[in-house]
Amino acid sequence: MFSLKVNGKVHQVDVEPQTPLLWVLRDALGLTGTKFGCGVAVCGACTLHLGGVPMRSCITPISVVSDHEVVTIEGLGAARLHRVQQAWIDHQVPQCGYCQTGMIMAVSGLLQRTPNPSDAEINESITNICRCGAYPRIRKAIRALAGANTGA
Amino acid sequence: MMKKSRRRFVIAGVLLGGAAYFGYRFLSKRDRLAKPASFQLKENELALNGWFKISPDNTVTVMAPRQEMGQGIYTALAMLVAEDLDADWSKVKVQQAPIDKMYANITLLTDGLPFDAEDTSYAASVARRVGYSLGDTLGVQATGGSTSVRDGWESMRIAGASARAMLIAAAATRWQVAASECTTSNGVVSHSASGKQASYGELAAAAVQLPPPTEPTLKERKNYVLIGKSQPRLDIPAKVTGEAVFGLDVRLPDMLYAAIAQCPVFGGTLKSFAEEKIQSMPGVARVVALPNAVAVVANSYWRAKTALLALPIVWDEGANAKLDSTAINEQFKRDLETGKAGSYRNDGDAVAEFGRAAKVIEAEYRVPFLAHATMEPINCTARVANGGCEVWTSNQAPSLVQWIAGKTAGVETSKVVVHTPYLGGGFGRRAEMDAVVQAVTIAKELNGPPVKVVWSREEDTQHDMYRPAAMAKFRAALDGDGKPTAWWNRIVGPSVTLSFMERIVPWAASDMMQDKTNAEGAADMPYEIANLKVEHVLSPTPIPVGFWRSVGHSYNGFFKESFIDELAHAASKDPFEFRRSLLQQHPRHRKVLETVAEKAGWGTPMEKGTGRGIALHESFHSIVAQVAEVVVSADGVIQVKRVVCAIDCGPTINPDTIVAQMESGIIFGLSAALFGEITIKDGRVEQGNFPTYDMVRLAETPTIEVHIIDSDAALGGVGEPGTPPIAPALANAIFAATGKRIRQLPIRGDAIKA
Numbered sequence: 038m039f040s041l042k043v044n045g046k047v048h049q050v051d052v053e054p055q056t057p058l059l060w061v062l063r064d065a066l067g068l069t070g071t072k073f074g075c076g077v078a079v080c081g082a083c084t085l086h087l088g089g090v091p092m093r094s095c096i097t098p099i100s101v102v103s104d105h106e107v108v109t110i111e112g113l114g115a116a117r118l119h120r121v122q123q124a125w126i127d128h129q130v131p132q133c134g135y136c137q138t139g140m141i142m143a144v145s146g147l148l149q150r151t152p153n154p155s156d157a158e159i160n161e162s163i164t165n166i167c168r169c170g171a172y173p174r175i176r177k178a179i180r181a182l183a184g185a186n187t188g189a
Numbered sequence: 190m191m192k193k194s195r196r197r198f199v200i201a202g203v204l205l206g207g208a209a210y211f212g213y214r215f216l217s218k219r220d221r222l223a224k225p226a227s228f229q230l231k232e233n234e235l236a237l238n239g240w241f242k243i244s245p246d247n248t249v250t251v252m253a254p255r256q257e258m259g260q261g262i263y264t265a266l267a268m269l270v271a272e273d274l275d276a277d278w279s280k281v282k283v284q285q286a287p288i289d290k291m292y293a294n295i296t297l298l299t300d301g302l303p304f305d306a307e308d309t310s311y312a313a314s315v316a317r318r319v320g321y322s323l324g325d326t327l328g329v330q331a332t333g334g335s336t337s338v339r340d341g342w343e344s345m346r347i348a349g350a351s352a353r354a355m356l357i358a359a360a361a362t363r364w365q366v367a368a369s370e371c372t373t374s375n376g377v378v379s380h381s382a383s384g385k386q387a388s389y390g391e392l393a394a395a396a397v398q399l400p401p402p403t404e405p406t407l408k409e410r411k412n413y414v415l416i417g418k419s420q421p422r423l424d425i426p427a428k429v430t431g432e433a434v435f436g437l438d439v440r441l442p443d444m445l446y447a448a449i450a451q452c453p454v455f456g457g458t459l460k461s462f463a464e465e466k467i468q469s470m471p472g473v474a475r476v477v478a479l480p481n482a483v484a485v486v487a488n489s490y491w492r493a494k495t496a497l498l499a500l501p502i503v504w505d506e507g508a509n510a511k512l513d514s515t516a517i518n519e520q521f522k523r524d525l526e527t528g529k530a531g532s533y534r535n536d537g538d539a540v541a542e543f544g545r546a547a548k549v550i551e552a553e554y555r556v557p558f559l560a561h562a563t564m565e566p567i568n569c570t571a572r573v574a575n576g577g578c579e580v581w582t583s584n585q586a587p588s589l590v591q592w593i594a595g596k597t598a599g600v601e602t603s604k605v606v607v608h609t610p611y612l613g614g615g616f617g618r619r620a621e622m623d624a625v626v627q628a629v630t631i632a633k634e635l636n637g638p639p640v641k642v643v644w645s646r647e648e649d650t651q652h653d654m655y656r657p658a659a660m661a662k663f664r665a666a667l668d669g670d671g672k673p674t675a676w677w678n679r680i681v682g683p684s685v686t687l688s689f690m691e692r693i694v695p696w697a698a699s700d701m702m703q704d705k706t707n708a709e710g711a712a713d714m715p716y717e718i719a720n721l722k723v724e725h726v727l728s729p730t731p732i733p734v735g736f737w738r739s740v741g742h743s744y745n746g747f748f749k750e751s752f753i754d755e756l757a758h759a760a761s762k763d764p765f766e767f768r769r770s771l772l773q774q775h776p777r778h779r780k781v782l783e784t785v786a787e788k789a790g791w792g793t794p795m796e797k798g799t800g801r802g803i804a805l806h807e808s809f810h811s812i813v814a815q816v817a818e819v820v821v822s823a824d825g826v827i828q829v830k831r832v833v834c835a836i837d838c839g840p841t842i843n844p845d846t847i848v849a850q851m852e853s854g855i856i857f858g859l860s861a862a863l864f865g866e867i868t869i870k871d872g873r874v875e876q877g878n879f880p881t882y883d884m885v886r887l888a889e890t891p892t893i894e895v896h897i898i899d900s901d902a903a904l905g906g907v908g909e910p911g912t913p914p915i916a917p918a919l920a921n922a923i924f925a926a927t928g929k930r931i932r933q934l935p936i937r938g939d940a941i942k943a
Contacts, residue, residue, distance in 0.1 A: 052489070053471060060491040064446070069438035070431020072613070074564050075646045079879045082564060110431035122429040129421060129845055132853055133259030134428030135435055135564040135613030160888035166879060168564045168614050169259045170856025172890035174849070 039099050043068065044112025054100035059083045061099050062109060070110035070138045074166070081165030084139035084146075085109045091146030110138040113145060120182060121145045128178040132169035140165045144179055152186040154179070221291050221344050222351055222401055228252075228287065235393040237355050238401055239291050240348035241270050247376045247390040249276045251283050251345075254292035254330060255337040256585055257424055258612035258619070259853070260908045261846035262337045264422045268415045268842055269341050273349030273408055276389070277376030278415060283423055285609045286330075288588050293329045296340035300809075331586035333620055333736060335809035335906020338842055342904055350405035352396070359395035360387050410840070419845035424611070434610045436583030437568045439641065444570070445474055447631050447642045448493035451482040451652050454506040454872035455731045459483055463501040470496045477631045484631055490643050509731045509872040514658075517730050517869065518555070521660045525553075525681045528726035531703050533712035537720035539666075542675035546666030550759045552752055554663075555933045556744045558867040559656035559737060560882060565613020566649045569628035572639035573598045578605045578629065579639075583612040585619040589693070593622040597629040616857070617736030621654050622693065650882050651874040654689070654735025655867055657682045661711075661748040666720075671760030673771070675720040678711055678752075680745065681728050688734045700727055710745035710808055710913060715778045716753060716771040732869065738857055739909040742808040746913025747862075747920070747934060750804040754921045755930065764921060765791050765803050777902060778805060781812045781835045788896050789816035789833035795925075798822070799830075802921025804914035811838035811905030815855065817891075817918040821926045825938030829859060829891040829919060837898040838905040844897055847907050851895040854911020859891075860884035862916040866935050 039050050041058075043066060050065045062068040062085075071094060074082030078093035085094050088105035113119045118126075121141050131137040140163070147154060147162045154162070159179055167175070222238040234242040234250070242250045251267040263283040271281050286292050353373055360378040361368040364385050371380050376389045410417075427433040452458060462483050464476045472492035477484045483502055487493035543549055569582040571594065578598040584590050587607045595602040612619055628642040644652075659682030666675040685706050690698035707725040714723075737743060757767035765786045772779040782805050786792075795801060798821055805814040818831040834851045841847055864883040868875045876882040920931035929941040 052491070053495075055495075056489075056491045060489065063438075064489045064491070067440060068431075069434070069440070072435075072564075073437065073566065073643075075879050077646070077878050077880070080564065080646075114430060118429070125429045126421070126425055129425060129849065131259070131422075131425050131428040132261070132849060133564065133612060133614045134424070134433055135611075137428055138431045141429060163887050166564065166884060166886060168562060168616075168857070168884065170853040170860075170885070170890070171849075172856060172885070172887045173852050173893050175887060176890070 039102070041099070041102050041107060042104070043107040044109060044115060050099070052099055054098060056099045057095050058085075058097045058099055058102055058107065059094040062094065068109050068111055072135055072139060074136065074139070079166070080136065081143055082136045082139040084142040084165065086142060086146060089149070091143050110142060113142065119145060121148065124178040124182050128174045128181065130171050130174040130178055132171050136165060136167045137171070140167065140175060144175070148182055148186070153183045222348060222403060223291060235397050237352040237393065237396055238348050239289070240345055241352070243389050243393040245390040246280070247277055247388045248280045248282060249274065249376070249389070251281060252286035253283050254286045254341070255294070255332040256285070256587070256609055256612055256615070258332070258585070258615035260337075260850060261422050261843060262332070263424050264420060265338050265842045265846060266341045266345055267423060268420060269345040270349040272413060272415045273346045274353050275373040275375065275414075276349070278420065280376065281423070288330055288591050288607060294331050294336055294340050296336040297331055297334050298329055300334050300336060330588035331620065332615070333585055333617065335811070335908045335910065339810070339904045339906065346407050347405060350407050351401045351403065354402045354405050355396040355399045356389050356392045358399050359392045363387070363392075363395065417841050417844065420843055422846070435565050435613045436570070436581065436610050437565055437613065437643065439570045439581040439608075439610060441570065441572070441639045443638045445486050445488060445635065445638050445640045446490040446493045447477070447484040447486045447628075447640050448490065448497040449482055449484045449627060449642055449644060449648065450497055450502060451648060452504045452506070453651060454504065454510050455512070455733070456509045457481060457507040457872070458505045460503040460505045462503065467496040467500050470499065475635065476500070477634050479627060479630060482627065484627065484642065486631065486635065486640060490641070494645070506872060512731060512872045513870045514868045517658060517732075520730070521658070521681045521728055524726045524728040525660055525662055525679060528681065528728060530679055530724035530726050532722070532724055533703070533708035534721060534723040539675040539677045539720040539722040542666050542720040543664060546674060547669045548667040548759065549664060550667065550756060551662070551664045552755055552932060554661045554748045554751060556659050556747060557865070557934065558658045558732060558734075559861055559865045560650050560653040560867050560876070561614070561616045561618035561737060562650065562882060562884065563614030563616060563618055566646055567618070567624045567644040568642060569624040570639055570641040571625070571628035571632040573600070573629060573632040574637045576600065576604070579608070580605065580625060580629065581608040581610065582625060582628070583610055583619060584625070585612070585615050585617070589620070589622060590625050593625050593693070594629045597626050598633050616738040617740070618653065620736055623652070646879065647877040650876055650878065654733045656737030656743060657685060657734040659744045663748070663752045665752070665756055667756065667760050671762055673718050673756055676718045677722045678749070679724045679726065680708060680711060680748070681726040682707070683729045683732070683734050684727055685734050685736055685740060687729070689736070692733065700729070706741040708741065708745065710742035710806060711749055713807070714749055715775045715807060716768070717774055718771065738854070739808055739912040742806065742909070742913040743858070743861070746804070746806040746808070747916040750806060750914065750917030751920050751932070754802070754917070754924065758924075763792070768803070768805055777837050777900070778807065778812050781805065781814045781837050781898060784896055784898060785814035785816050785833055785835035788835065788894065791816060798926060800922040800924065800926025802918045802923070802925055804918040804921060806910070806913040808910045808913055809906035810903060811836060811907060811910040813851070813910045813914050815914040815918040817915065817922045819919065819922040819926055821923060821941060825942040827863070827923065827936065827938070827941070829889070831892045831894070832915065832918070833894045833896070834911065835896045835898060836907070836910065837900045837902060838907050838910070839900050839902040840904060841897055847897055848895040850907040851911040852893050854909065855893055855915045856885050856890060858912040858915035859889070859919070862919050862934055862936055863889070864935055
């Protein structure tokens with residue numbers, strides 16, 4: 038039995054210690070906004086925030102989560118849309134959209150750490166795969182968000 | 190010109206011949222307007238026809254007959270209805286339509302049919318008759334071939350216009366005024382003389398009693414409010430919050446999960462497995478044997494997957510256990526020289542011309558098998574209970590899912606309920622029915638609880654229906670002025686349509702048929718060369734092949750646009766001017782080419798180690814040209830800096846979606862050109878997860894500029910046409926930068942090292 042705090046709410050789950058956080062969220066808690074893409078932490082579709090840091094949840098066993106707070110896409114903009122989500126709408130970023138929840142979690146994590154990232158920093162930290170190729174709009178949206186940071 | 194060359198395709202897949210049955214002549218406009226029996230109305234909703242529902246609060250819910258996989262089709266189709274309905278766009282929603290013949294994709298069928306509609310020849314009538322029975326069995330509610338807007342353009346606008354006329358008639362009766370004095374705007378009928386107004390929501394109950402006009406007047410272009418003006422996509426808000434439900438997200442009470450292992454060797458079967466080894470593992474409910482696979486069913490996916498990994502399995506690897514890519518390449522090379530070539534185009538006498546030419550140029554090209562690699566791994570959820578069958582799956586062909594699921598479950602087709610959530614990518618992969626058969630078979634065995642079959646990424650990569658590997662040989666003649674006088678192109682490879690039919694309707698599959706997709710983009714190429722011969726040699730392999738974004742165009746575009754570039758250089762001509770000179774009778778193509786050249790700054794000087802390449806390709810009735818700019822380092826590292834794209838797709842519906850689809854198609858094609866390769870060893874695919882089947886990411890993404898040409902031509906598609914030109918534009922740019930000609934994909938650094 039493991040206890041974990043997701044989006045501000047505490048849950049008890051009866052799973053094996055090696056169970057990845059991804060599958061605990063999806064199958065046990067019904068939070069399907071976090072996606073399965075590769076299972077080897079390469080594509081980034083499963084990105085969420087663990088203790089405030091972007092993390093690929095498909096290889097993160099539940100046993101290491103302990104009291105680190107988990108924030109998923111469902112929690113990111115629970116009260117009102119997060120500014121990254123809003124930028125994704127403004128720039129019409131998603132196509133099929135499957136990878137975009139992970140993309141948004143990765144970008145919101147980057148901007149929290151580095152409010153005005155350079156192109157090189159963006160390239161280095163946003164390595165998520167988008168098969169539809171929404172990348173030009175992703176870059177545009179990140180730049181707009183970074184620009185808003187500088188202006189503020 | 191187009192019509193003529195289309196006649197040359199002797200016969201395409203009769204699978205697609207169902208157009209004869211579903212064609213406009215057979216399915217009248219009235220039938221297409223009618224309410225289907227399966228149409229579900231919630232409380233307070235009313236339907237004036239089968240294409241949308243109206244609620245009292247003026248919400249219009251459009252029934253989308255096609256599937257949303259990122260191409261923005263829900264929004265574009267809703268725009269068509271809303272335009273001629275004059276609906277309040279802020280209150281328009283979209284819902285996936287149920288399965289009904291009125292939603293058939295007629296354009297997908299007529300595009301596949303090798304005969305002109307007016308062709309009354311015996312061959313044409315036979316093809317149509319065979320198509321009739323197949324089309325009737327299979328239904329054709331499907332998304333593919335970049336057809337959705339083309340198919341919806343007339344029917345969905347008529348639906349809007351017809352309902353608008355009914356709403357006006359209802360208002361006119363209520364107010365005792367002439368209908369001709371009423372106007373509509375934003376979901377409201379107005380009568381200006383009396384100042385009376387009523388919303389569609391208020392009028393729907395009266396309107397529904399009236400007969401629907403079947404030949405309503407459609408809006409003229411100058412009066413469009415929505416069409417041609419970018420509208421934000423209706424599906425995006427739910428896709429940024431995580432609320433959007435994809436196939437893999439379906440959750441049902443008492444649902445079980447299945448992890449699956451398929452025989453790694455193509456054509457192999459399951460021999461045995463040691464179920465007792467995993468029976469006591471947590472959550473394991475059942476192990477189900479399938480002919481070529483074994484599935485572990487458990488109460489969570491992770492438990493199913495963990496147990497599957499622990500399950501000892503013995504495969505019968507069958508006849509292909511020694512197959513490898515080298516053997517396939519040798520087979521193609523042999524068939525290219527000695528195989529039986531089917532003719533797809535034969536103008537003049539190319540062979541005779543080579544004898545008297547000033548210069549003859551030859552080249553051979555090759556491309557590998559490619560996987561679709563949709564981000565949402567293949568999955569399907571099914572329940573078989575109490576004589577019924579229900580399926581939830583992200584798919585491109587709901588009517589095919591219904592038929593296949595029914596056959597598998599032993600349930601009458603009409604009793605199968607199919608739910609189509611959002612698709613996490615399709616690209617042709619989700620027209621395949623393999624996971625449906627698996628899920629329904631397992632659900633039938635479980636006899637009650639629903640089961641979700643989830644493939645791992647490795648299964649997804651290793652059990653795809655691949656874009657065919659192919660080879661092509663070219664020979665061309667130049668006269669003394671460097672003008673091409675003859676062009677001979679022989680392509681070799683397996684047939685997608687045949688492979689698909691062998692899977693879906695094996696009793697109808699026959700290699701006697703010539704598959705149009707084999708030579709698409711090659712046989713119908715626009716360059717005006719008097720003596721022109723295009724052939725294809727069918728060379729099947731045990732590797733299943735399927736529809737992959739732009740299908741035959743994906744390789745013929747690379748072959749043809751690379752070789753025309755070789756000719757330009759052999760003739761010492763500028764590649765842009767050379768192409769342009771061969772398009773005297775093709776003003777649309779010329780304009781697209783000129784536009785892209787101008788916007789890209791074609792001809793302006795570039796630094797050493799950089800290059801610019803151009804390509805022009807028509808597919809799915811749209812013409813696209815691209816210019817790629819590359820930097821190549823001394824050790825062969827390629828960086829694509831910028832891509833400029835021009836498209837003429839006829840009238841535009843949602844321009845921002847066209848831009849997005851060009852960006853998407855370019856990046857999809859770049860991934861293939863730079864990384865994509867499926868190779869075979871010991872009868873199995875060597876690649877597995879993304880580390881071995883890589884693709885373009887943000888860091889490799891060039892700047893992309895898209896220019897849409899305002900055009901009155903017939904509607905073309907946009908989902909696929911962005912892909913074919915990018916590989917040749919890139920290869921031609923590399924030639925410009927390095928003098929090294931790329932004749933094989935993916936592009937390898939060692940092929941262009943200085």
